[in-house]
Amino acid sequence: MKSSRALWIAGILGLSGVALGAFGAHALRAQLTELGTRDRWETAVHYHLIHAVAIFAAAIWLEVGAGASAAARRIGWAVRWWLTGVFLFSGSLYCLALKAPTWLGASTAPLGGVSFLIGWGCVIAAARGVAAEKK
Numbered sequence: 001m002k003s004s005r006a007l008w009i010a011g012i013l014g015l016s017g018v019a020l021g022a023f024g025a026h027a028l029r030a031q032l033t034e035l036g037t038r039d040r041w042e043t044a045v046h047y048h049l050i051h052a053v054a055i056f057a058a059a060i061w062l063e064v065g066a067g068a069s070a071a072a073r074r075i076g077w078a079v080r081w082w083l084t085g086v087f088l089f090s091g092s093l094y095c096l097a098l099k100a101p102t103w104l105g106a107s108t109a110p111l112g113g114v115s116f117l118i119g120w121g122c123v124i125a126a127a128r129g130v131a132a133e134k135k
Contacts, residue, residue, distance in 0.1 A: 001076030088112030
């Protein structure tokens, strides 16, 4: 993955995460409080923004010196998995906070969580690759 693509993804996720956080805190505050789902919305925003920052860090790492190494490919896959996780995990929590059918969360939230974990596993694999290249 090119660093510019990862940076673009990080920017979009960062912007949308802040916008959705503000939207939930202001425009939807009363509705989310009445439904008792503010915590779901806040959890969705939390994971959304954490992974926007992680993708931003990955973009910087790809730009600074990863080149076309196996480690760089693994970081590219981490970005893809994290993006998938934001859509599935945070996306389902946003919908559930607005009282979407519960089957949505039962099916997509676990898949999104696993996507986050696989992405972080890709980072571990990249780190192992970097360590092996330096030996």
